[in-house]
Amino acid sequence: MKIAMVASEANPLCKTGGLADVVYSLSKELVILGEEVSVILPFYKKIKDRSGLKLKRLGNYDVYLSWRKQAANIFLCYLDGITFYLIGNDYYFGREELYGYEDDGERFAFFTLAARSLFQFLDLRVDVIHIHDWQVGMLPTLVREQSMDLPVFSGTKFVMTLHNEAFKGLIDRYFLNHFYGLDDILFDDGRVRFDGMVSTLKAGIIYSDEVVAVSPNHARELLTPGDPMRLDGVLALKEGHFQGILNGIDLLEFNPSEDPLIEKNYDVHSFEEGKKACKERLLSTSLLPISDDPVFGLVSRLTSQKGVDLVIQVARGIIDRGGKMTILGSGEYELEQAFEALRAEFPNNVAIYRGYNNQLAHDIYAGSDFFLMPSLFEPCGIGQMLAQHYGTLPICRRVGGLADTVIPYGEGRDDATGFLFDDYSGSAFWAEIEAAFAVYRNQRIMNSLVRNAMNVDYSWKTSAEAYLALYKRS
Ligand code: GLC
Numbered sequence: 001m002k003i004a005m006v007a008s009e010a011n012p013l014c015k016t017g018g019l020a021d022v023v024y025s026l027s028k029e030l031v032i033l034g035e036e037v038s039v040i041l042p043f044y045k046k047i048k049d050r051s052g053l054k055l056k057r058l059g060n061y062d063v064y065l066s067w068r069k070q071a072a073n074i075f076l077c078y079l080d081g082i083t084f085y086l087i088g089n090d091y092y093f094g095r096e097e098l099y100g101y102e103d104d105g106e107r108f109a110f111f112t113l114a115a116r117s118l119f120q121f122l123d124l125r126v127d128v129i130h131i132h133d134w135q136v137g138m139l140p141t142l143v144r145e146q147s148m149d150l151p152v153f154s155g156t157k158f159v160m161t162l163h164n165e166a167f168k169g170l171i172d173r174y175f176l177n178h179f180y181g182l183d184d185i186l187f188d189d190g191r192v193r194f195d196g197m198v199s200t201l202k203a204g205i206i207y208s209d210e211v212v213a214v215s216p217n218h219a220r221e222l223l224t225p226g227d228p229m230r231l232d233g234v235l236a237l238k239e240g241h242f243q244g245i246l247n248g249i250d251l252l253e254f255n256p257s258e259d260p261l262i263e264k265n266y267d268v269h270s271f272e273e274g275k276k277a278c279k280e281r282l283l284s285t286s287l288l289p290i291s292d293d294p295v296f297g298l299v300s301r302l303t304s305q306k307g308v309d310l311v312i313q314v315a316r317g318i319i320d321r322g323g324k325m326t327i328l329g330s331g332e333y334e335l336e337q338a339f340e341a342l343r344a345e346f347p348n349n350v351a352i353y354r355g356y357n358n359q360l361a362h363d364i365y366a367g368s369d370f371f372l373m374p375s376l377f378e379p380c381g382i383g384q385m386l387a388q389h390y391g392t393l394p395i396c397r398r399v400g401g402l403a404d405t406v407i408p409y410g411e412g413r414d415d416a417t418g419f420l421f422d423d424y425s426g427s428a429f430w431a432e433i434e435a436a437f438a439v440y441r442n443q444r445i446m447n448s449l450v451r452n453a454m455n456v457d458y459s460w461k462t463s464a465e466a467y468l469a470l471y472k473r474s
């Protein structure tokens with residue numbers, strides 16, 4: 001089967017979040033299952049600046065955003081059996097960052113229009129076009145409304161995965177025609193309308209054949225009337241064509257028994273020794289004194305989605321009990337400053353690295369005892385699965401994919417892998433942290449939880465097979 005992924009980021013070329021992990025890992029796994037996969041991405045400056053990429057130039061064509069003519073320069077490279085097509089345009093993508101610009105709506109309109117033309121330009125015929133998130137949400141609308149008679153799209157099926165529905169891709173109604181050349185009727189009859197604007201995310205949902213949320217529990221949440229994402233009405237229309245498929249984790253990069261980045265490799269039989277060595281390295285690189293006290297790790301964007309304000313609320317409690325915190329991430333200024341202030345006050349208990357550091361991320365997954373992830377909402381979440389795989393017990397809010405992937409301690413199950421709380425409040429979170437301290441003091445219970453966590457299978461195989469079944473469904 002031939003599958004083309006169209007997305008705004010993908011490992012190993014460009015990443016800001018879990019979306020990049022998913023596009024890459026899913027593609028790799030589909031290749032292993034024998035499918036032919038290509039990934040279409042913007043040719044960002046960040047990719048251009050990489051050394052050692054073997055790129056082949058395939059040519060160029062013009063893309064029109066109403067009267068604006070912009071060139072699309074097409075490059076190709078092969079990585080891990082996947083064909084990557086890169087759409088270059090220095091005006092839109094020759095910038096330092098992937099997103100965060102005032103004209104993002106226009107930049108991704110260009111990318112979406114150029115992606116449609118790419119199929120024609122290369123006569124690239126695929127069975128499935130799999131789109132991800134708002135940036136490319138308008139692609140099925142463009143094809144279905146304007147290009148259905150092109151042979152290259154005959155029989156093509158559209159699948160859309162929603163990674164973060166908080167981002168609706170809102171643009172002024174005027175741009176529906178101005179960027180995309182689409183008729184006002186699509187706005188007037190409500191198909192692509194959301195809050196009086198055009199939503200490229202909603203357009204993707206409406207026009208795709210199959211829509212996927214990244215965990216079964218989150219799919220149920222999204223369908224619940226009153227859900228804060230406010231997509232329940234739209235998704236109800238997809239009855240029978242909307243489901244949750246849990247993401248996996250990349251076991252080639254994240255595997256404690258082979259990970260070259262961690263201090264000592266270990267598996268489910270040797271974790272006591274292995275994790276001890278990893279913890280010592282984590283503490284020393286974080287400039288914290290070596291001790292036997294529990295370490296609470298956090299690797300996350302520091303934003304309100306991730307519940308970071310709750311972490312700040314419980315921090316003093318953790319410190320009072322001798323716990324240590326190692327934090328890796330960047331994001332909202334106030335949250336970063338709150339952690340900086342804690343570090344200044346408690347330099348022996350709190351370490352923060354602002355930004356992203358792959359080495360430190362691996363050290364935190366391997367060397368911490370507990371992993372904090374009290375998200376406000378979490379479509380799937382990857383950190384909690386990685387942590388468990390490294391025998392680090394997650395303490396999470398029972399929301400989205402976290403509820404699907406953490407088996408809670410203290411609720412009568414003997415296969416518990418972590419801790420879950422319900423209310424979005426510091427006190428509910430704190431109750432589970434106290435439970436974690438108690439477990440930590442009981443070596444036998446602690447070890448059995450670590451063993452349970454390490455034994456869970458979060459490989460991509462199951463998820464890739466579920467996607468494949470969906471692609472094949474007629
Ligand atoms: C987004 C979501 C996260 C999910 C990831 C990959 O970043 O916030 O929960 O794991 O996408 O699907």
